[in-house]
Amino acid sequence: MTSPPSSVAQRRTPLRGHPIATLVAVSLGLFMVGLDATVVSIANPAIATSLNTSFVQLQWITHAYLLGLAVCLILGGTLGDRFGRRRMYIVGVAAFAVSSIAIGLVGSATGVIAFRAIQGISAALLMPQTLSLLRATFSREKFGMAVGIWGGVSSVAIAAGPIVGGALVATLGWESIFFINAPIAVFTIVFAALVIRESVAGTSSVRFDVPGVILLALGLAGLVLAIVQSEDWGWNDMRTIGLLVGALCVLALFVLVEGRSSHPLLPLTLFRERGFSIGGLAVAANFFALLGVTFFLSLFLLNLRGVDGVTAGVMLLPLSAVSIIASPIGAILVSRIGPRITMTVGLALVAVSLGALTFTGVDTPYVAMAVPFVTLALGVGLTMTAGADSIVGSAPVHLAGVAGGFQATMLQLGGALGTAVFAAVVGAGAARESADLPLDHAQADALAQGIVPPGMSGATAEAAQDAFLAGMHEAMLVGAIVTGAVALLAGTLLRRPGRHSADEVVLETLEGAVGAR
Known part of the structure; x- marks a missing residue:
């Protein structure tokens, strides 16, 4: 007697469509992307030395990834809806791995920048599928639990990035932080192919x-x-x-x-809601400050203070580790006092922490930096949850996916502009303050990265250090002004009587972070 086709398929692939197996499969890809998000900042000085990059090229190694991710997130979700989320997830993981290997092998700054852009596009292809696949696999009652685990995996990966990056760069070279993606990706592709059930939007009318x-x-x-x-x-x-x-x-x-x-990529009617517009500004300002600060704190610690990669990773750990608890705290506050106050307080904390970092010097005790780090991470977490609630909560249900994509795009765009603006301010400030020093163009470019040219006398070297610090302090002040201004806008213009539960806010935050559809 012949078994029914469904029984045969079930016997051949007993884990196909299993909720826990699917959660593990998508978490593997998410972990790979989350690790890469923070590991590169520690490797930047080593990349600059190895490839002899200019300051502008070093910035583009970060910007190319963020722009590829920001521009393609909404499109990535649409492709998954149309052609299959499992298929697009596997393609995204494979492309991410191939581009990562290419970054380590290409041997030129231009090549690294080009493949970083492809890596960002690959991440934009796989990330929206992760939550979409969980939605299609888990029941409504268990979906919140799955998303909580999903978010925990992302937070752990982001927190581990600086330490893992520091250890790999110190022992195996900067290329290893990209090569490590290959074995993770191979296992992820095989496992995902075996356990994930295909999921589509249920219609072929999705248009681009x-x-x-x-x-x-x-x-x-x-x-x-x-x-x-x-x-x-x-x-x-x-x-x-x-x-x-x-x-x-x-x-x-x-x-x-x-x-x-x-069939617009972003329906303009959504901007009629203040919560949507101000929430977008808040998310952008939030990551404008966070990524700009992270980029230059890494250069400051590694180049100016001269600590090793592992130590720098440990010193920066509060910036990422506190985010594990900051978002749940933000969700509770949003559910109890609403997004307006939570968003205003969060952005104010970011602004205050940036102001405190303007007093950082070469000999500043670590505790004097750690306190602003914790304050910054807490403010970022509060703002992220309040921004998600304002953006996704202000959109109609049928446009929730687009709203999540908008949030994710503003997040990445804010980060790209943050590193760009901070770099422009630091470069201009360092050049102005070092105008009287005997520096050629290459030495001035290195100083903007916190590298004091070798061979300088004590007084001249100290003046060069002060020039970089002056530029970095000015950049921190710019970040404080931007986040403070958006905090003022949120406090005066944002009005939204409705409130969601803490679980709903956490869900909106995580979905918006990857532009889930």
Whole structure:
């Protein structure tokens, strides 16, 4: 007697569609991306030394990844809806691994930047599928538990990144932080192919806003390129001005196209809600500060203070480890007092912590830095949950996926602009304060990374250190002003009487972080 086809399939793949196995499969890919998000900051000085990168090239190693991720997140979710989330997840993991290996092998700064962009696009392809697959696999009653575990895996990966990165760079070289993705990806692909059941949106009518994707990509890339290159070209240079004007025109055209599109990448009607608009600003300002600070604190610790990679990772651990508890605390506060106060307090904490870091020097005791680190991480967590509740909660149910994609895009865009603006401010400040020092162009470029040229006398070396610190302090002050201004906007303009439960806020935060559909 022949068994029914379903019985045969079940016997062949007993774990196919199993909820726990699916959770493990998507968590593996998420862990790989989360680890990569923070491990690179520790490796930046080693990459700069190995490839002899300019300061602008070093920035683009971070920016290329963030831009690829920001521009393609919403598209990545749409591709999964249309062609299958399991299929797109596996393709994304494979592309992430291949691009990671290429980064370690390419041997040039230009090549690293190009493959970092591909790596970001790959992450944008796999990340939205993780929660979509969990939604399709877990029952409504157990979905919250699954998302909680999912979020814990992401937090642990992000917290472990600096320490793992420091250890790998010190023992195996900076290339190893990318090569480590290969074995993780191979296991993830095989396991996912065996246990994940395919899931689609249930319709073949999902359409792509190709003009919107192209215009948004060009506009954001031009904007960040202008800010990054301003450190070399100068703000009065026609190339900088032309790029800025061109980028703004392209973004304005994007708005016009979206307003007339029957299937827009981002429906403009969502911005009529204050919670959606201000929540987007808050998320962007939040990661503007966080990624800008992280980029330069790593350079400060490794280059100026001269600590080793593992020690730097441990010193920066509060910035990522506190996030494990900050988001649940934020969820409780949002559920009890609402997003307005929580968001305002969170951004205010970020601003205060950046202000405190303006007193950091070469000989500053670690505890004087650790306290602002903890305050910053707590403020980031509160703002993230309040921003998610405002953005996703302000959108209609049928546009919740688009709202999550918008949140994730603002997060990545804020991070890209943060590192770009901080770098421009640090570079300008260091150049101004070191104008009287005998530095050639290469030495001035190195100083903007916290590298004091060798062979300087005591007094001259101290002046060079002070020049970098002056630029870094000015950048921290800019971050404090930006987050403080958005905190003021949130406190005065955000009005939303409705409140969600703590579990709902946590779910919105995690879904929005990857643009889940």
